[in-house]
Each structure stands twice: as structure tokens, then as C-alpha cells.
Amino acid sequence: MELTTPTKLEFYDQMLKLQSKAILVHYFKGDDGRKALILDNTIFHPQGGGQPSDTGFICVTDSNLRFCVQDVRSKDGVVFHYGVAEDSSMENELEQGKGKEVILQVDESRRRLNSRPFVEYKGTVPLNELQSKQREIEIEVNALISKGGKVNATVLPYREAAELCGGSLPDYIHPGSNPRIIKLGDNPGCPCGGTHVSDVSEILSMKLQVSQIRTKKGMTKVFYTIGT
Template identity: 65%
Template sequence: MDADSIPTKLDYYDNMFKLESKATLISYFKADDGRQALILDSTIFHPQGGCQPSDTGFVNVVDCDVKFAVQDVRSRDGIVFHYGVVESSGGDFEKGFEKGKEVILYVDESRRKLNSRLHSAGHMLDACMQNVGLGHLEPAKGYHFPDGPYVEYKGTVPQSELQSKAKELELEANALISRGGKVSVSVLPYEEASKLCDGCLPDYIPKDSTPRIVKLGNNPGCPCGGTHVSDLSEIISMKVSQIRTKKGMTKVFYTIGS
């Protein structure tokens, strides 16, 4: 197997709160779209996906005055691509990106925390739905981005109830935030993971796999590969700005406090 095709080890997968790490450079190149890119043997940068934006930050080459500003991170076939620009004091900076070089990764802390809070808030809404009489809605997808986060569900809500349900859901979510609760992450055999999720895992998860399960407080767990807060209280507060029902789908739009 070509070294460039070896899957990137996801360090954030095991430790969501790690913001600095060391890695080895696999390759530095110009991508098809013209952007400069790095592939490393491991990374703490979360790539865009799973309803969550990518991390940003820097990659510094050890013993070399070369810094790579990470502007976007994507994953393809298990390989993580770090896209950005080189910041150097001059000279032949490409020598600093030779294969095998040791690098230090720095994730932007403020962006990681915001993304983690938004992502956790989206999962928390799922946990609140049953308690406000919306348990018949089946989670479909989310968009946990700062410019318009929402969670989408299969099923509808009567137009006459949309406003009242938005208020109920907001009250329920803020009560949960106020009480707080530890957020834990576990990679488990399928059967154990299923039990942690109230005996039900999505059909897309293979039964011979070991899913990564996120558990928010005392609520049932859910499969997720993203980053999260360590305690629900870190979300601070939530505003359910709107609930829309259209074509058999319901969207819950939300914002979080600062």
C-alpha cells in the first residue's frame, strides 16, 4: 500500500479536548483545486463532516521557521487533508515539508469550543424531543454551523402547535443545560453500543463494527464522530428560534448563548 493511502489516525477521536499534538508529515502538495495541502500520519484537526465545520489552526515544522496556516480540513477515504497557506520567513520553504519531518499541530481553541458547543446542542435537542411531545419525529440530519444551526426530523407538527412547541423545547433544553451533565465518549462493540442507545442504532452502522457513542448526561447515547463539550452546562443557554414543517420534514432552528 502506498504510504499516502494509509488512513490518518484521528487523535481527536480519543481526546476531544486535545488542542496540541505532534505528528509526522506524509506529504505536501498542491491539490487539484489549486490549494496547498498537507497529509499527516495523525491529526487532532476535526475535518468538516458529520454536521460539523472543520477546525482551523496551524502546523509548525519542528526545527524549521515554517508555519502552515490550516484554513480547511477534509477527509476522503480515511485520509485527512489539511488545506491552507504557508507562512515562512523566506528561503526554500518546501524543504521544510519533506516527508518524514516532525510537525506540531495547534488547533484554534475558540473555534473548536464553538463548534463543540453547537454540535452538542444539536444532539441535546434530540434528547428533549420526547419530553415535549415530539417523540414521534425521527432524527434525519443536522447542520451545526454558526451561520444557521438546525436539526431536521422526519415527520410533521401541526402548524397551530409550532410556536408553542418551540417554546416548550427551549424551556426543556435550558433546564437540561442548567442541571448540567457529564458528556462521555466510548468506542464499543455493536451490542454494547446498541444498549447505550436504548437498544437502537441506525441501519447504516454495520453490526460487526465498533461505533463511537456519545452520551450526554443521563440521556440515551447516540453514534457520533464529532467533538463535544465535557459538560452540558458549557452550552450556556439555547434559543429555539423557529420550528418549520414542510413536505413531511420538520426543522428546528436554534442558537446558543455566548
């Protein structure tokens, strides 16, 4: 099966949207036996970037058919919604449903669980300062959580995106592209394709703890856990 038209990612522009409409492009059974729907657009976030996929339902308009979305993956820009029809006897309707309108409903509780903010630290840390820097980052991030701040997602031209991110972008963002930038409160932005809470204060019940800091080839990575 070859698909050349990428799926439009509605959650890029409307991160908090949990229900939408789309057009069914294809229904098929993969080599692994799993069944999937492909739509012209989606609000379901596929697994990637360290974030688990959304789950939920896709319903055919003016029909009793409900497709339970159990996993979502993206390949070459096309999003695959894997799952099963609640009533297997109605699968024929999906097989013949190309071009039909469907209604998407994302599981809100799972989306909220997966939409926790991330941490990015730019720069290098001397080996003899790793332990003190770990504690410093914990204090800084937990203070940010307590303070709160609006979370915004915007797709911008490369130059504007770089300005919003403190003057530069990571090497994997190509000049001339239009990256999606997430901004937490008044802090510098960061390129990210995931979903997030609408305000940092929504995770007040959680606390971040840095578990490890690694520096390699001039890049520092911070590993952390979030608990209640």
C-alpha cells in the first residue's frame, strides 16, 4: 500500500481539541494482522518523541459504527489509527467507507496524562558540577510548576521560530522550514510536535525529580521522572 498524501495534524494548531471531523481515506489490515484507519486529518497524537499515542474512538457519521482506537503511529507523514470495530459485523461498512465523514473523539484522561511539559537544558555542565546542577534544575522546574504559565503552540517561519527560542534552533531543524514552537509562560520557546497542558499550573499535583544528567559531544541531556 502506497500513500503519498500526508495526514494533516490538527493538534499542531489546536492542541486542546478533543473532538473533530475528518474524511475516511482508507481502512486496511496490516501484515501483522492489525486493522487501521487512515484519515485526511487527525487530532490523535501518534506515538513519538517520547510521548505515548492518544486513544479514543472514531465513529462513522449517521451510523452506529464505532472504531476503538488503541494505538496511533506515523510513517512518512501518514497517520495510522490502529484498533478494532466494536461490532465486527459492521467492518464491511469501513471497507466500503472511503470518502465518508467520521467523528474523532480523543480520550481526555489519557491525553491529559501524556501532555505533561518537558524539560530542555541547553549548554554543557562540567563533570564536577553535575550533582549540584541536578538539584538546581529540580528547584528551577518545580518553581516554574508552582508559578504556572500559559502554554502556547505556534507554527512559525524559521527565523521567527529561532527568535522565539532565544536566537537559535537545534541542528535538526532545517533553515527554510516552519517549525512548531511550544512556549511555557515567559520562558524561551522550544521546537516540539507533542501535546501539552494549557497552563503549567495544571500539573501542580506533580513534582519533577532529575534522575540523571549526561554530557556527550557538547550536548547535555537531562533525564527526569514526574511523580505525585
